[in-house]
Amino acid sequence: MLRISLAGLRAHKVRLLMTGLAIVLGVGFIAGTFVLTDSMQAGIDEEFAGSASRVDVGVLPHKGRERLPASTVRAVRGVPGVTGVHGLIRGDAALIGKDGKAYGDMPTVGLSVTQGELQRYDITSGRAPGAPDEVVLDEKTAARNGFGVGATVTVLDGGGARHSFTVTGLADFGIDSEVSFRGAVGFTPETAARMTGEPDPVEIDIAGSGDPRALRDAVAAAVGGGHDVLDGGALSDRLATRAGADTTIIRTALLLFAMVAMLVSALVIYNTFAILVAQRMREMALLRCVGATRRQIFTGVLAESAVVGLVASLAGLALGVALAGGLLALIGDRSGDIPGGDLTLTPLAVAVGLGVGVVVTVLSALLPARSATRVAPVAALRTELEPGSARFRLGLPRWILTALLGAGGLALAGLGALVLDKGPTAMFVVAGGGVLVFLAVIAVMPALVRPLSRVAGALPARLAGVPGRLAVANARRSPRRTATTTIALTIGVGLMSLFAVITAGGRATADAQLAEQFPVDFQLNGQFTTGDRARRLVPSEVAAGLRARPEVADVVELRIHRVRNDRGATRPVGAVTPSALGGLINPRVDGGSLDDLTSGTVAVRTDNARHQGYEVGDTVTIPTRQGQTRLKVVALFADGTPLPPYVVPEQDFTRYFGPQGAEAVYLNVADGVDPDRALEVVEQVAAPYPTVKVTSATALKEQFNEAVDTMLMVVGGLLGLAVIIALFGIANTLSLSVVERTRESALLRALGVTRAQLRLMLSMEAVIMAVIGAVTGVVLGVAFGWAATESMADSAVAAVPYAQIAGLMALAAVAGLAASVLPARRAARTSVVESLTYD
Numbered sequence: 001m002l003r004i005s006l007a008g009l010r011a012h013k014v015r016l017l018m019t020g021l022a023i024v025l026g027v028g029f030i031a032g033t034f035v036l037t038d039s040m041q042a043g044i045d046e047e048f049a050g051s052a053s054r055v056d057v058g059v060l061p062h063k064g065r066e067r068l069p070a071s072t073v074r075a076v077r078g079v080p081g082v083t084g085v086h087g088l089i090r091g092d093a094a095l096i097g098k099d100g101k102a103y104g105d106m107p108t109v110g111l112s113v114t115q116g117e118l119q120r121y122d123i124t125s126g127r128a129p130g131a132p133d134e135v136v137l138d139e140k141t142a143a144r145n146g147f148g149v150g151a152t153v154t155v156l157d158g159g160g161a162r163h164s165f166t167v168t169g170l171a172d173f174g175i176d177s178e179v180s181f182r183g184a185v186g187f188t189p190e191t192a193a194r195m196t197g198e199p200d201p202v203e204i205d206i207a208g209s210g211d212p213r214a215l216r217d218a219v220a221a222a223v224g225g226g227h228d229v230l231d232g233g234a235l236s237d238r239l240a241t242r243a244g245a246d247t248t249i250i251r252t253a254l255l256l257f258a259m260v261a262m263l264v265s266a267l268v269i270y271n272t273f274a275i276l277v278a279q280r281m282r283e284m285a286l287l288r289c290v291g292a293t294r295r296q297i298f299t300g301v302l303a304e305s306a307v308v309g310l311v312a313s314l315a316g317l318a319l320g321v322a323l324a325g326g327l328l329a330l331i332g333d334r335s336g337d338i339p340g341g342d343l344t345l346t347p348l349a350v351a352v353g354l355g356v357g358v359v360v361t362v363l364s365a366l367l368p369a370r371s372a373t374r375v376a377p378v379a380a381l382r383t384e385l386e387p388g389s390a391r392f393r394l395g396l397p398r399w400i401l402t403a404l405l406g407a408g409g410l411a412l413a414g415l416g417a418l419v420l421d422k423g424p425t426a427m428f429v430v431a432g433g434g435v436l437v438f439l440a441v442i443a444v445m446p447a448l449v450r451p452l453s454r455v456a457g458a459l460p461a462r463l464a465g466v467p468g469r470l471a472v473a474n475a476r477r478s479p480r481r482t483a484t485t486t487i488a489l490t491i492g493v494g495l496m497s498l499f500a501v502i503t504a505g506g507r508a509t510a511d512a513q514l515a516e517q518f519p520v521d522f523q524l525n526g527q528f529t530t531g532d533r534a535r536r537l538v539p540s541e542v543a544a545g546l547r548a549r550p551e552v553a554d555v556v557e558l559r560i561h562r563v564r565n566d567r568g569a570t571r572p573v574g575a576v577t578p579s580a581l582g583g584l585i586n587p588r589v590d591g592g593s594l595d596d597l598t599s600g601t602v603a604v605r606t607d608n609a610r611h612q613g614y615e616v617g618d619t620v621t622i623p624t625r626q627g628q629t630r631l632k633v634v635a636l637f638a639d640g641t642p643l644p645p646y647v648v649p650e651q652d653f654t655r656y657f658g659p660q661g662a663e664a665v666y667l668n669v670a671d672g673v674d675p676d677r678a679l680e681v682v683e684q685v686a687a688p689y690p691t692v693k694v695t696s697a698t699a700l701k702e703q704f705n706e707a708v709d710t711m712l713m714v715v716g717g718l719l720g721l722a723v724i725i726a727l728f729g730i731a732n733t734l735s736l737s738v739v740e741r742t743r744e745s746a747l748l749r750a751l752g753v754t755r756a757q758l759r760l761m762l763s764m765e766a767v768i769m770a771v772i773g774a775v776t777g778v779v780l781g782v783a784f785g786w787a788a789t790e791s792m793a794d795s796a797v798a799a800v801p802y803a804q805i806a807g808l809m810a811l812a813a814v815a816g817l818a819a820s821v822l823p824a825r826r827a828a829r830t831s832v833v834e835s836l837t838y839d
Contacts, residue, residue: 497781770816
């Protein structure tokens, strides 16, 4: 039986090619994920190991602390055997770009850079700073601002004062997420402490002589408890973890998409083996008649599937390595944050890739193998069997299962979308409902094939005439086969539709909030800061200058002061220009009225009020300059606006906390003023203040849409693999169906059907199957995309991207047509006389 199975594989290599391709793609995705993330992790480890190799002992703050006392550096210098000490200073140091504005939404990172044996950062051009008026810039920041070695740059200190420096070099600061986002300026250690206003280091690097372990113990004794004293290797691991240089999240996300691909592959493999077993039923019956047992037939089919799975998995492993290599090169070109390196193929990647491929293939072949043993040999010899060709009936058990799964799934979806509090829990409930409904669709799909084929084939049957009507009949004749083929496509299209609806809802929600609750043309913000420092404010002179310009109609200032209660918790209290409430800033009022916001009162955001147990009419105590001040709650307002949790009248705010700049300034352009001219005016008024950033509402919307489009493109690309595998399933089913219906096709040719009409018939059959799968996927994706959007937040707005959905449907139809090209060509080229004698 083993020899017979292997001989069958050698004799019918082409018919298993498409099955193998499904496994190759799925395993390639899984193996490529492991190779990519393992290679990235190896490069990251090498990067940090190389950096920490220059350090014999490192001192870090204990967990829960951010800095070390400056006195610790002095204590370390006195330890015997210490030859070098560098207390790494890190803080905010805003670099002024070529446009005269502070670079980035947050200040550049100010770092101390030392020379000699403890120089941790690679100077790629020039040299490290050696004087108080010298700096190095990270390569990306320098390139984006057009600065080079020898340039003069301006940097703001913690108080906003300007200081000029000469760029002596460009540096590679390694894997540092903050530096990647914000940019970096490197100073001498003394200058770094002065510019950042942070005299306490975040890390102490130590070089020494003698036994490293003895040096580490001596340093630990000198600095006392409350600090982590590590050798170079342990320091490398700790820094890598702190930098977020862990590929586990990336691997998990990619493997989720790989699981979808393997699920689709399993459906394709199951369908392929079901057809193959049915086509070879007479062959297997003959084997039974000459002495083969049921166990041998069953084992033979599984052995065949195991060989196919192993060979395809090996090819998939090679494909995964190639894909990982290409992606790693692409990432290295696009981003210098992830170090390149040699491809890393670990035993785990090989074991998982081969194991998943073989196991999925064998499991998918179990039911077809079992069905091969259930038909009596004599009955199988007498007739040609076509899998699932009889009219499909659910039967009472399947009806009950389908009803329970469908009702339970819809109930969970409705519960998450309409009843539960919005948030992650509600979203998980909706997801659970989606899984149950999908299982119900799998159970009932064979019964839906006939009516859906009639609907999907109505237009082809009318336009294509006899070939179109034959295509509809062919799609309906094998309900189980067509259902399995279309379900594979339903998974991919359904998930793509789901993400399309969710992203469309995100756009609609953002647009609605901007239009209804925040209808402004421009906003001005001070640059963000880090740590406990207050955010840089917009000076009151900016708002006054804008009000004096005729091009500006409305100017609103938002002021926020963060007070601390007795338990140390921060409570933001704010105020806005009185005319703005209900106008430019229009929150939904859940209780009371904002018109009652007068002296001695406060409006509270609803979620904070619910958490603290406040109601309209209650009293809130807030620490102010006058002491503990009691304020009456007169309104509760919903989230979705820039208002802080507690809002007081503007005149009260100044009395409570003193005069201060605005956290943000919002403005509208006067009627008839050109937006470009208005932008010039606003930038002119803000020009003297480098940390004040000007942003238009249109720009904010474009940034959000770009981010959403990028996410949709990435998700669509990853899910596209599942769609491609499903299309291979359609092509595979059609190819095997062509072999199965060789005599039937020849008879049609003999009755007058031309080759073109035969190709058209098979093409229409593939299109009908693709449309059934796409329509089912779109219905499920749109329905549960809406439910997921509704479950996210109270302010969420559900939307359906009709153009994208229509494009997805059209793409599925075209792809189904493409999948039919080779099978249709083969059917049309076969000789009529030879086909009539085919058995």
